[in-house]
Structures are given as structure tokens and as C-alpha cells.
Amino acid sequence: MTATVHVPGGSMPAAPVEPRKRRASKVPYLLLLPGVAWLLVFFVAPMIFLASQSLQTGSIEQGYALTWHIGTYGDALSAFHSQLFRSFGYAATATVLGLLVGYPLAYTIAFKAGRWKNVLLVLVIAPFFTSFLIRTLAWQTILSSDGPVVGFFRATHLMDLLRSLHLVAGNDLLSTPFAVVMGLTYNFLPFMVLPLYASLERIDIRLLEAGGDLYARPFTAFRKVTWPLSLPGVVAGTLLTFIPAAGDYINSKLLGNTSTTMIGQVIDGQFLRVLDYPTAAALSFTLMLAILVIVAVYVRRAGTEELV
Amino acid sequence: MATATEPTRVTGTRPASPARRRRNPWTWLREHVVAIVAVLAFVYLLLPNVVVIIFSFNKPNGRFNYTWSHFSTDAWTNVCGAPGMCESLALSLRIGVLATIGATVLGTLMAFALGRHRFRGRPQTNLLIFMPMATPEVVMGSSLLTLFLNLKIPLGTTAILIAHVMFCVSFVVVTVKARIAGLDPRLEQAAADLYANEFQAFWRVTFPLVAPGIAAGALLAFSLSFDDYIITNFNATTSSVTFPMYVWGAAQRGTPVQINVIGTLMFLLALAAVVTGQLVSSRRAGRA
Amino acid sequence: MAETASTGGDLHLQSLTKQFGSFVAVDDLSLTIPQGSFFALLGPSGCGKTTTLRMVAGLEEPTAGRILIGADDITDTKPYRRPVNTVFQNYALFPHLDIFENVAFGLRRRGSKNVKQQVDDVLELIELGHLARRKPTQLSGGQQQRVALARAIVNHPSVLLLDEPLGALDLKLRRQMQLELKRIQTEVGLTFVHVTHDQEEAMTMADTIAVMNNGRIEQLGDPASLYENPVTTFVANFLGQSNLVRARVTSRSGEHLTVDVQGTTFTMPRARCTSESDDIWMGVRPEKIQVNATAAGANTILGTVTDTSYIGVSTQYLVQLGFGQELTVVRQNDGAPILRPGQEVYLSWEPAHTFGLDARQDAKAGVEREEGELVPAGDAS
Ligand SMILES: Nc1ncnc2c1ncn2[C@@H]1O[C@H](COP(=O)(O)OP(=O)(O)OP(=O)(O)O)[C@@H](O)[C@H]1O
Ligand SMILES: [Mg+2]
Numbered sequence: 001m002t003a004t005v006h007v008p009g010g011s012m013p014a015a016p017v018e019p020r021k022r023r024a025s026k027v028p029y030l031l032l033l034p035g036v037a038w039l040l041v042f043f044v045a046p047m048i049f050l051a052s053q054s055l056q057t058g059s060i061e062q063g064y065a066l067t068w069h070i071g072t073y074g075d076a077l078s079a080f081h082s083q084l085f086r087s088f089g090y091a092a093t094a095t096v097l098g099l100l101v102g103y104p105l106a107y108t109i110a111f112k113a114g115r116w117k118n119v120l121l122v123l124v125i126a127p128f129f130t131s132f133l134i135r136t137l138a139w140q141t142i143l144s145s146d147g148p149v150v151g152f153f154r155a156t157h158l159m160d161l162l163r164s165l166h167l168v169a170g171n172d173l174l175s176t177p178f179a180v181v182m183g184l185t186y187n188f189l190p191f192m193v194l195p196l197y198a199s200l201e202r203i204d205i206r207l208l209e210a211g212g213d214l215y216a217r218p219f220t221a222f223r224k225v226t227w228p229l230s231l232p233g234v235v236a237g238t239l240l241t242f243i244p245a246a247g248d249y250i251n252s253k254l255l256g257n258t259s260t261t262m263i264g265q266v267i268d269g270q271f272l273r274v275l276d277y278p279t280a281a282a283l284s285f286t287l288m289l290a291i292l293v294i295v296a297v298y299v300r301r302a303g304t305e306e307l308v
Numbered sequence: 309m310a311t312a313t314e315p316t317r318v319t320g321t322r323p324a325s326p327a328r329r330r331r332n333p334w335t336w337l338r339e340h341v342v343a344i345v346a347v348l349a350f351v352y353l354l355l356p357n358v359v360v361i362i363f364s365f366n367k368p369n370g371r372f373n374y375t376w377s378h379f380s381t382d383a384w385t386n387v388c389g390a391p392g393m394c395e396s397l398a399l400s401l402r403i404g405v406l407a408t409i410g411a412t413v414l415g416t417l418m419a420f421a422l423g424r425h426r427f428r429g430r431p432q433t434n435l436l437i438f439m440p441m442a443t444p445e446v447v448m449g450s451s452l453l454t455l456f457l458n459l460k461i462p463l464g465t466t467a468i469l470i471a472h473v474m475f476c477v478s479f480v481v482v483t484v485k486a487r488i489a490g491l492d493p494r495l496e497q498a499a500a501d502l503y504a505n506e507f508q509a510f511w512r513v514t515f516p517l518v519a520p521g522i523a524a525g526a527l528l529a530f531s532l533s534f535d536d537y538i539i540t541n542f543n544a545t546t547s548s549v550t551f552p553m554y555v556w557g558a559a560q561r562g563t564p565v566q567i568n569v570i571g572t573l574m575f576l577l578a579l580a581a582v583v584t585g586q587l588v589s590s591r592r593a594g595r596a
Numbered sequence: 597m598a599e600t601a602s603t604g605g606d607l608h609l610q611s612l613t614k615q616f617g618s619f620v621a622v623d624d625l626s627l628t629i630p631q632g633s634f635f636a637l638l639g640p641s642g643c644g645k646t647t648t649l650r651m652v653a654g655l656e657e658p659t660a661g662r663i664l665i666g667a668d669d670i671t672d673t674k675p676y677r678r679p680v681n682t683v684f685q686n687y688a689l690f691p692h693l694d695i696f697e698n699v700a701f702g703l704r705r706r707g708s709k710n711v712k713q714q715v716d717d718v719l720e721l722i723e724l725g726h727l728a729r730r731k732p733t734q735l736s737g738g739q740q741q742r743v744a745l746a747r748a749i750v751n752h753p754s755v756l757l758l759d760e761p762l763g764a765l766d767l768k769l770r771r772q773m774q775l776e777l778k779r780i781q782t783e784v785g786l787t788f789v790h791v792t793h794d795q796e797e798a799m800t801m802a803d804t805i806a807v808m809n810n811g812r813i814e815q816l817g818d819p820a821s822l823y824e825n826p827v828t829t830f831v832a833n834f835l836g837q838s839n840l841v842r843a844r845v846t847s848r849s850g851e852h853l854t855v856d857v858q859g860t861t862f863t864m865p866r867a868r869c870t871s872e873s874d875d876i877w878m879g880v881r882p883e884k885i886q887v888n889a890t891a892a893g894a895n896t897i898l899g900t901v902t903d904t905s906y907i908g909v910s911t912q913y914l915v916q917l918g919f920g921q922e923l924t925v926v927r928q929n930d931g932a933p934i935l936r937p938g939q940e941v942y943l944s945w946e947p948a949h950t951f952g953l954d955a956r957q958d959a960k961a962g963v964e965r966e967e968g969e970l971v972p973a974g975d976a977s
Binding site: 025028034036038043044045049050053101102104105108109112118120122127129134135136137138139140144186189240246247248249264268271277280285288295 | 353
């Protein structure tokens, strides 16, 4: 993301140093100071406190002491590993679905929308204008058991298909894994579409035409030209979907049932209702580390460092 | 507009008989699958908003506004009729505005540092800014709670505000930095060439050109702050109920129709603002 | 504005050097540009023209050397304090300001009075008064170019720097703008330093041309003397076309020099040979060569026509000499019959049209523009 500064090859003998008074400037540091301080105090420090909390023992009445009790992690994981894996499973599914839905959408806006481009972009972000809790509640109405959507699913045997995939249990859509994944996909779809659109829009249309000339089949042209050029958008979009989806619990709470509980819900409950801070902190920290590892591996494999 | 480019491209690369293609529905489907998915995606995206609007005119039978009963404008004529809702809305607006100001100021300063200067510690700074975006809300919320509990800082409005500024600032940095990166450095040089000192060049040229990015970052910050539930919930008290918290509570106890009225109003207001902005800018571009 | 109108406004560059890392972009460059002149910096792409201008404008710090305007050393002066304005290579008009405000920008920064009057006047000068309230993006390339010019000259700088101001325009508009630029320069009387890599543009517009190559000035002079009397093979080839033939000096008597070219004897004025060595390149411009059916007088050599290209106003021939080298000959189409390939002809030229260059120089230096000769304007970079 930083502009490459042209540096002549190292083979040359060291050049006489430019007498450019580089004014070892304090300006950038002054500009950064308030923001960086804010993030250090209210983002980094809390993480340290969180890590510390996860290694403490005690109770809320008697207070906690740092005892380096690693065992909390083991206990927490053995109690809640299924919620953790479920969270990643749901998040990954929602990410893939989001890509499948979002890519054609972004592609259409970028290349086929002509002068309607801006209107369609507004329509993509328009859902944001209404509080997402309200919209998630609207899904309860849409998916309710006597509604047209459920009727359609029953009539077309889509319901049977979902049942065979264990995405629904009975003859309803609400309070099922299907509803949760659908809700996650829905909620983070704009986060998928906007980066995709940004990277597609940057593609020179002449490249696509050249691709069309070189590869007779449009799909080959897509695979060889469009897709590789849109990869930065794909990486950004999938990360912006996966990360918040993995920690989300609004959808699983409002659209799911007790067997769709996600890890966020557990953390929330342990912190705010059970008041077992070490376990909650251990789970929170585990979630954080797991996501960092996944993101790091993913970004390395995708070969894109341009995230910020 | 889609049809204007598509057929020429297809016939240009693949000399198939257009007549045959038109007749076969499968071929038609295959060629338009992208557009069809796009249309369905729009339905998917916008359906809940439509439902929210429709159900703002519902008169539900029970406490929950989930099934259609009959048409009524009661909720519209008595928006603050749901106890506590308008108070929570006011609190959310207040926190939203303050958090936006804070995050926009801090984020813009950082964006200028990163977009305009080379300095030691740059990659570390970028990482620090990236991290909050790569951290799930539940982790940020719970870690802040741990900090506040350990330092005995009282929870409530101030704690929420601190949290909101923290998670909004990165988004502002990214938005503004992109705008700065797209700026032609020659414009500032031209300003310097035309007798503008560093301050004037910034104020007369750089700032006006970056301003749309700052505005976009601020809007993003406001909507993130206004809409946040998870982080807020960790740091709130019973006397600092924001609008999303109110909605969450209502989802357990019973949803007043007024929630849908607010949802509809937010949607229409924002849409009106965007459309006006578009019209103004396109009018300006098309004039003279 | 009025402060620059008097004496002592010459621009002096003294041993100006700019390095990027170990790469020397401008190499020990010294020159003086008289006040009020139209000065062209001509050279191939990458030779350091823009870098030189940017140092004068204060946008690039020299690695070494000084820059003076009159007696004022401005080397360390901030760009916004220099009485210098630039017309940027891509105009760099402020997109958020309308034309009027773009032009008024410099005046406002200096707290000038009568901003409106001055801006209106200069917009009148460039004939764009009616577009004052448009944004730059709503103008054509040529119009943007003129606004960029107006934005600079309205400040009456001591020196106006123009970096390939016509580079983005098509051939026709370019020719038109060349005349207009020249007219405006004459009208406002400012020192113009005009960078270009189009030799025709430099020759039609400038009072003085400096031909630049690899960060150095190869030769400096008025267009005619550069063309008629190039001192390096680079200048001979870069500015128009030249025939360079290897020759040996056989005698230096008084004003004249006698040379031998594979058995044929030529003479030239001694002053037109820049080399003291006995091995030289003997040069002659294609249009200076006479074509005759019979041998007539001195400075004559026999050759065979190998190629004929009809250009309209003239015809260009390639004529092969007995020892194999081909000379380019250009003849006006004044009614004389067109020569056919295979025809034997005698070529001759005036001794005064001959020039001599050091034989150690590369005879091909500066010839990269061969196909560009016929359409010299299309190759903007
Ligand atoms: N900032 C820089 N860092 C490193 N090298 C540079 C820089 N600016 C210019 N150069 C190099 O210096 C040389 C001269 O560049 P300059 O821009 O002055 O060329 P120019 O004569 O204006 O060419 P053109 O006609 O193409 O505009 C080039 O080789 C260029 O690559
Ligand atoms: Mg240049």
C-alpha cells in the first residue's frame, strides 16, 4: 500500500548521500500521537488485561489474583469447543455464500450497470440505514412458519433438501442453523460487495476485452483475467465477512435456537451473567488468537498484503 | 444498459447463431445467470427493509410485531409512545455524534501522517490500525470491560463513548487514507508554486480535496457507532440504554411497532440525503 | 508584479547537479537565460529536463550548485517565495476550484489588489473569459492548457517555466498553441523556459535553445546556429537530420581545411570544424546537397540513387557512394524530374555548408527519432 520509492539497485557503490535536510520531522508523530495513544490505551491495554484476566483465579466476591492458571483454557475449551467450532463453521459457510451472492452483484454493478451504477451502490448500502437489529427482527417475520417463504420452501421440496443437510430439523425455517447462516450472510453481504466492487471497478475494461479475444470462452477469460485482478477485493471482502461473523451472536440468538449457540454468545453469558471472568476471558482470547491465525494463514496464501 | 454491451461481445468472440440462442431458455439462463443472481441478491438485501416499512403500519394483536394483523398509523402518530424508546434514541444520537467527532479527528490526523509522511514505525502503526478491524466485537467489548473493571472505571455513557471512538477510528483512517493516496501530489506542488505556504497549500488545496473522504469516514463512523450493540452491551449500565440495546431488550419482552417507525424513518432520511447529494453533485457536474 | 519588469532578471544556473541515489539526472549544468527571452530546453526523454525545471521552481532540492535570478540566490528559497511560476506537464489545475479561482489562486495568496480585474484581463488574453465559472474537468485539453498558462502568467513571475505544456495536445492544436504561446510571450514580455522534446517546437518558438543529453547541455545557441553549426554528433542528429562521413584532414591552410574522403577531396571553412584532430566526421545537411547529372567543380562526389521517397513538398533520396555509405538528400519539388533508383548522380555542396566533428563521437548519437521525422509531434511522452 505504500508507494514504492525508487531505489537504484544495490550493486552500485553507495551514492554520495543526498544533502536533503530530511528535517527528521516530528510532524507525523504528532499527528499520530492522539490516535495511537487512544488505540494503545483502549485496544492494546484491554487485550493485555484480558490475557491477564484469563490467567487469574478467584471469584468476583473475593477478587482475583494472577496465578498463571493455564488450566482455565483447557476447562473452557472442553466445555465450549463445540460452540467455537460451530462459530467458525457458520462464519466460513456465510463467507462462501456471501462470495457466491456478492460477486455477481459486484460484477453487475461494476460492468453492466452503466449510469445506474451509483443508484445500485446506494441500494447496496441502503440496508445499513436501518439498525441491523431491526432488520434481523424482520427476518423473524419473513421466515415465520405461516409465511410465504416457508410455504415456497415446503412446496419446492427445498425444505427436504435442507433437512437432509441438517440445516433445518422440522418443517420450519426459523430457529434453525439455516436461518442463522442466512442471517449472517445477509448481515455482512455489503461488507463483501463493497470491496469486491472497488477492486472490480478498477479493472480496465479493455483488459477484459483483450481477455475475451485471447480466450474464446467467456468463463476462461473470467478465470484468467477478471478473477485474478479482483483477488484483493475477494480477500478483503471475505475477511470483512468472516471475522465479524465468527464473533457474532445476534443472528444465532434471534434466528437460531439453543443448539445454534455461537461462541460470542457464550463469552457474553460468561462475562455478564455467569460472571466467570477467567473463563470468559480465556474464551475471548482464544477466539481472538484463532482468528488471527486463520487470517494470517489465509492472507499469506492469498498473497495479498494490501489490507489497510 | 446491460444488454447494450453484452450481445456484441458475445457475438464478437463466438460466432454462434443468435437466433438459436434466443430460443433456448437454458442458454438464455446461462448467459444471464450473473444478472439474475444480482437481482436476487438485491431482493435478499432489501427485503427486510421492505418488511420493516410495511410492519410499521401494523397493529399487532400481541406484544410482538411479527405477524400482520391490520393496517394502522397509530405508531406513526405516537412515535414516542413506546416507553423508553425515544430516550434511548436520543442517547444513541448523542453518543453517535460525539464518537464520530472523536474518531474523525483522531483518524484524519493519523491518515495524514500515514498518507503524507515516511517515518520509522510506519508498519507497526498500520498494524495497530488494522487490528481493531480484524478483532471480533465480542473480544473488543469483553476486553474493554476487563480493563474498566480492573481499573475501577465506571461503566456507562462515557465508557461506551470511549469504546465507540476506539472501534470507529480505524475505519476513518482507512477511508481518509485512500482519498489522500488518490490525490495528485502535483496539485500541492502547484499550490506551492503559486505562492501558497505549507499551511495555505494544505488549507486551500489538500483539505478541500480530501474533505469528501473525511465526510465519508465520518458517516461510516456514525453508522457504526449508532448501530453497535455487542461492544456497547459490555460497557453499558441499566441507565445507559442505547437504541440497539433497547431493540434487543424489546426482542425479548415484546416489540413495539414504533421500532419499525424509527427503522423506516432512518432508512428514508438516509436515502433522501444520499439521493440529494447525488443530484446536487451530478447537477453541478452537468451545469454550464 | 511591476517589480520584475526592469533589469537584472537573468536566470543563472551554476554547476547545478541533481542525483537520485547514484543516478545523476542533472550533471553540473551551468547556463544563463537572459531576461525576457524565450528559452527552450530540448532533449530526449529522461535527459533531465523536468528535473532541471523542478529545481528552478524549488520543488526539487539540488544536490549541488546554485540558482540565481539577477543577483538573488534563490537556491534555498521555498518554492512559494520564488518569483517563478510553472506550467506543469499535466497542468495540475485545482479540480475543486473553477477557472476563475484557479487563475486567482496565486494573486490571492500574495494578497494582490484588483484580483478580479487581473484575472479577467488574463482570461481575455487567453480568450477564455466566457468559461470563467467552469470547473477544469469541463474544459478541453487545449483550454485546460491555456488556463494553466493563465494561472502562471497572471502572477508576472520573473521566470515562467513550462514543462512540455503542449505534450498532451494533438498535432494541429499543438501547432496552433505554439503560435499562441509565442504571441503571449511577446505580449507579456516574461522570461519563458520551455521544456520540450519536439525539436520543431523548440526551433519555431525559442530565441535560444539548449540541447540537453544525459543531464548535460550539449550545445546552446539560437535555432539557426544550432542547426547550421552543430558541435556534436548528438546535436547534428537530434536537431534535424545530418549526413556524417568519415574524413581525414589533409591540410589546414588559412581559413580552409582540406579533407579526404576515400579518395575524394572536400574543403570546408576551418571555423566550422570543432575538432583539432585529423580524423573527423564531415557533416552536411540533406537539403544542402545539390544533385547534378555531370561533375561540376569542387566538393563533388559520384553516387547511385538507391531509394526515392516522395513527400509532397520535397523528395528524399538515398544515394550510395562508391565506398558503400548512403547519404540522405532532400530536394524541393520545384519541377525537376524525380530521380529513379539506379540512376547515377553527382552530389556536391558548398564548403560553407559543411561542418566537421570529432571522429571519436558516436555517429549515431541522437538518431533514435528516425521515423519520427515525418510526424514529429505524435510521440509525446
Ligand atoms: N524522483 C526520482 N527518483 C529517481 N529518479 C528520478 C526521479 N525523478 C526523475 N528521475 C530520473 O531522472 C531522469 C531525468 O528525469 P526527468 O523527469 O528530468 O526527465 P525529462 O527530461 O523531463 O524526460 P521526459 O521528456 O520524459 O519528461 C530520468 O532518468 C528519471 O528516471
Ligand atoms: Mg519531463
